[in-house]
Amino acid sequence: MQPTIELSHFDASPRFSKDNSFQFQPSKTSSATLIPVPNVLVPNNEPETSKNVGIVAEGSSPTEQLFGATVLAKIWTSSVSMHLDRKVRDTIFRQIDILHDADEWVCDGEPVQLESYKSAIRTLVYHHINNKPSLALMPSGNVVALWKDGDDKLTVEFLPGNKARWMVQSTSEAGLDRAAGTSPIERLRDVLMPYCANRWFDAG
Amino acid sequence: MRDDTDDMSYARPPITEAVLELRFDKVPDPKVRKAAAAIRSRYDNSVEDVMAEGSLDFSTRSAKFKDISPRFSLSSSDQTDACAITGVNAVWVRLAPYEGWAPFYGRIESQLPRVLKALGDPKIGRVGLRFINRIDFPMRDGLGYHEDYLTYTVDAGELMEPHNGFKWVIQKSFDSGLAALVQSATAPPELPGHSAILFDIDIYTNVDAPSKSDDILSCLCKMRQLKNEIFEAGITDKARELFNAADN
Numbered sequence: 500m501q502p503t504i505e506l507s508h509f510d511a512s513p514r515f516s517k518d519n520s521f522q523f524q525p526s527k528t529s530s531a532t533l534i535p536v537p538n539v540l541v542p543n544n545e546p547e548t549s550k551n552v553g554i555v556a557e558g559s560s561p562t563e564q565l566f567g568a569t570v571l572a573k574i575w576t577s578s579v580s581m582h583l584d585r586k587v588r589d590t591i592f593r594q595i596d597i598l599h600d601a602d603e604w605v606c607d608g609e610p611v612q613l614e615s616y617k618s619a620i621r622t623l624v625y626h627h628i629n630n631k632p633s634l635a636l637m638p639s640g641n642v643v644a645l646w647k648d649g650d651d652k653l654t655v656e657f658l659p660g661n662k663a664r665w666m667v668q669s670t671s672e673a674g675l676d677r678a679a680g681t682s683p684i685e686r687l688r689d690v691l692m693p694y695c696a697n698r699w700f701d702a703g
Numbered sequence: 704m705r706d707d708t709d710d711m712s713y714a715r716p717p718i719t720e721a722v723l724e725l726r727f728d729k730v731p732d733p734k735v736r737k738a739a740a741a742i743r744s745r746y747d748n749s750v751e752d753v754m755a756e757g758s759l760d761f762s763t764r765s766a767k768f769k770d771i772s773p774r775f776s777l778s779s780s781d782q783t784d785a786c787a788i789t790g791v792n793a794v795w796v797r798l799a800p801y802e803g804w805a806p807f808y809g810r811i812e813s814q815l816p817r818v819l820k821a822l823g824d825p826k827i828g829r830v831g832l833r834f835i836n837r838i839d840f841p842m843r844d845g846l847g848y849h850e851d852y853l854t855y856t857v858d859a860g861e862l863m864e865p866h867n868g869f870k871w872v873i874q875k876s877f878d879s880g881l882a883a884l885v886q887s888a889t890a891p892p893e894l895p896g897h898s899a900i901l902f903d904i905d906i907y908t909n910v911d912a913p914s915k916s917d918d919i920l921s922c923l924c925k926m927r928q929l930k931n932e933i934f935e936a937g938i939t940d941k942a943r944e945l946f947n948a949a950d951n
Contacts, residue, residue, distance in 0.1 A: 547831075547833065547884055548832070548833040548905045549722065549724050549792065549794050549831075550720055550722050550796075550833060550835060570778075570782055573782040574782050574798065577720070577799040577800075578799070578837060579799075579839075579894070580719075580798070580799035580800040581716060581718070581800060581801075582715070582839065582894070589781075596780070617893075621893060625896075683895070684895065685895040685896060
């Protein structure tokens with residue numbers, strides 16, 4: 500006889516909520532993924548108190564995908580929130596929500612990609628950046644941050660793996676400088692030093 | 704009785720997640736739904752997951768499914784405050800930034816009686832209060848000296864040092880009826896040039912666990928006190944400097 504396979508907590512269909520005022524509309528094919536919570540059995544087989552109870556909606560509709568992407572980003576942010584200025588964090592969350600507004604969403608783009616988002620937040624923490632940037636999304640879902648100082652601009656596209664693609668427009672006595680490069684995020688202050696990075700990164 | 708003292712608070716507490724979990728005898732689905740509805744207005748988001756267990760029989764090419772208790776997940780818009788209720792447990796979560804015991808306890812204090820009443824005051828089998836700390840510290844000469852930050856350490860000896868990671872678990876039962884499950888492990892670093900360790904303290908009771916709101920809340924304060932003692936005994940002054948550093 501062939502063995503049977505027991506599948507526990509297999510996601511059935513459909514998932515729905517009673518209150519339609521939620522931020523997403525589940526579809527009949529939606530599914531939700533529990534963030535993995537391995538139960539560690541220790542001496543006396545005492546399983547630990549549950550953790551990571553957040554649900555990320557993975558559903559098939561664009562609205563569900565947008566919601567799921569923002570939830571992933573916000574939950575990950577908690578792992579470094581103790582290093583992040585609260586006002587900067589709140590501003591970033593607000594901008595992420597605006598960028599993922601389902602009514603304004605452009606269909607051919609991707610929602611925020613988590614690995615790019617991580618590079619962005621790590622940059623803010625590592626370089627102690629407390630001057631809040633304006634955020635945008637590339638069609639790939641990579642996060643783009645923009646800082647302005649008068650007509651001078653710094654644009655940084657955050658790539659997965661702690662890398663950043665930057666572009667500077669800076670005015671000097673000799674005229675307009677434009678420069679671009681790709682650097683590890685920990686090098687950003689150094690590579691931007693000729694353009695006085697502190698005027699963008701440091702508030703006040 | 705609520706314990707408002709926060710004499711162990713830090714400018715940047717390393718807590719990434721604080722969890723209260725109550726486990727109870729199986730409650731019918733309508734009551735679970737009612738419990739979620741009782742506190743839904745306190746949260747921005749609400750999700751109901753319909754769950755099922757499935758089994759495949761390859762010999763007959765058939766599958767069977769059995770509905771199991773749905774799970775209701777509630778969360779704030781920034782995902783820092785969450786609550787999940789199923790037919791066998793209710794969990795309250797606070798993710799970082801941790802704002803102190805008072806707001807976390809206050810949320811539980813205001814919601815717990817409503818949830819228990821809606822669930823039909825089930826018999827509680829286990830109360831667990833868990834704090835997961837994440838300590839990010841600068842590397843030195845390419846190595847992460849975790850022993851500079853935690854007093855509970857693993858001495859791997861000359862042969863195994865330096866190593867690529869560690870994990871340990873300690874379980875202890877106290878005369879008070881509380882038990883502690885304390886874990887630590889290296890974690891993937893989130894900041895360039897830094898190492899990271901998790902310091903996970905889980906205080907629980909499953910012996911004569913309280914079932915009434917007031918008793919549970921009183922128990923939580925005692926659990927938190929024990930957690931604080933274990934935490935303070937487990938960290939070094941160098942770690943305290945990290946947690947109190949003005950710059951992030």
